Amino acid sequence: MNPYVVIGAGPMGLCTVRRLVEKGINVLGLEAHSDVGGLWDIDSTTSTMYQSAHLISSKRMTEFDDFPMSDDVATYPRHDELKHYFQSYATHFDLYRHFQFNCYVESVEPFNGQWKVSYRQNDAQHQVIAAGVLLANGTLHHPNIIDFPGHFEGEQMHSAQYKSADIFADKRVLIVGCGNSGCDIAVDAVHRAKHVDMVVRRGYYFLPKFIAGTPTDTLGGKIRLPNWLKQRVDGTLVRLISGKPSRFGLPDPDYKMYESHPVVNSLFLHHIGHGDITVRPNIERLTENGAYFSDGNQGEYDLILQATGYKLHYPFIDKQHLNWVGDAPQLYLNIFNPLHPNLYVMGMVEAAGLGWQGRDEQAKLVANVIRLQLNQDQAANRFLDKVKLKAGQRMDGGMRYLPLERMAYYVHKAEYLAALSREMQQLAQGA
Known part of the structure; x- marks a missing residue:
């Protein structure tokens, strides 16, 4: 039998290969870098990691359940600790032998009901x-670059290119974007730059990484509150802990808690409160020496860094094969393709607290579906009928997520995990 090809050896690719192998499925993993780790290996040419990067979720809420990080790993591990973690994971589950490295996938094309995968290895x-093909190449590689009016003569870059705060030495810096990476990089910059300005175009909820010495994402009662009540309670707690953003000169969010991804950073508001970072509104246009802003003010800069996020990007396959509509592929459970029963998108999912275990649950379900397909089990056909019927349905738990590109594949954790579990049970019962 021809192999199932998994593209990518980050956390999603690793657990996908593991679960396919466990089901006795012939699998070949293709990775562009020389080792596993994906995004978290800063030495990879496809990594958008930077030297100061740490997890924004705590290790116990992020790790694989059956492969916990050691106790001596920091609560919010740095990128190199995570690189080692994934290398250890691959070794422990004997995954290296299923991968070929330094393989750049160039095209994935339909071929007589299967797929022709073309790749380049060592020229x-x-x-x-x-x-079948399982796309696990990640969602944080292709930078979303804004083309502002005007022309700037100084240095411009995207956070995807950022590695070290050395680039800020003695420069006037403008950072565009106030997501988690933007705030991390702004904190880096204040220690090296002449001054740091930040363009903040909308409101955010800001959370510290610890509350009373406990990781913020581990707090909460044992009784799960209804979503609307949790939004209200947690939103009130955030305002009590961090204050309203407008008290720091930032716009207040005009949406409820969890309707967009919060910023988790213990130092960003600290530096704004100390005058180390100046908040600016949206850029009206660039000038040779800086920028004009929408409030009529202007600033002069040596470096403009866009921390404006990333776009979903699967450059080796035609979008039509992914049932792509608008900002994202329209799939069932963000995985299963109504057009091609042997083409899967792995890891195209974001949710507060989902962690890598949530991705592993994806991999388990996909491995089960493929095994049933190979066995020509009728349960696989019934599942495919469901995929065609439900592709594109949002698992939002009733949340009104902001209409942003990065939120197009956002899900509500509890609802999503329950759906994965339900499908696993029904497949086991032959439903």
Whole structure:
């Protein structure tokens, strides 16, 4: 049998290969870098990691359940600790032998009901006919770059290119974007730059990483509150702990808690409160020496860094094969394709607290579905009928997520995990 090809050896690719192997499925993993780790290996040419990067969720809320991080790993591990974690995971589950490295996938095309995967390895071209393809190449690689009016003569870059605060030495810096990376980088910059301004275009909820010495994402009672009540309670607690953003010169969010991804950073508001970071509104246009802003003010800069996020990007396959509509593929459970029963998108999911275990639950379900398909079990056909019927349905738990590109594949953790579990049970029962 031709192999199932998994593209990517980050956390999603690793657990996907593991779960396929456990089901006795012939699998080939293709990774562009020379080792596993994906985004978290800063040495990879496809990594957008930077030297100061740490997890924004705590290790116990992020790790694989059956492969916990050691006690001597920090509560919010740095990127190099996570690189080692994934290397250890691959070794422990004997995954290296299923991967080929330094393989850049260039195209994935339909071929007689299967897929022709073309890739380049060490300047040699290769092709493999795959029984199925699982895309696990990540969602944080292709920068979303804004083309502002005007022209700036100084240095411009995206956070995808950022590695070290050395680039800020003695420069006037403007950072565009107030997400988690933007706030991390602004905190880096204040220690090296002449001054730091930040363009903040909308409101955010700001959370510290610890409350009373406990990781913030581990707090909460044992009784799960209704979503509307949790939004109200947690939103009130955030305002009590961090204060209203407008007290720091930032816009207040005009949406409820959890309707967009919060910023988790213990130092950002601290530096704004100390005058180390100046908040600016949206850029009206660039000038040779800086920028004009929407409030009529202007600033002069040596470096403008866009921390404006990333776009979903699967450059090796035509979007039509992914049932792509608007900002994202329209799939069932963000995984299963109504057009191609042997093409899967792995890890195209974001949710507060989902962690890598949530991705592993994806991998378990996909492995079960493929095994049933190979066994020509009628349960697989019934599942495919469900995929065609429900592709594109949002698992939002009733949340009104902001209409942002990065939120197009956001899900509500509890509802999503319950759906994965339900499908696993029904497949086991032959439903």
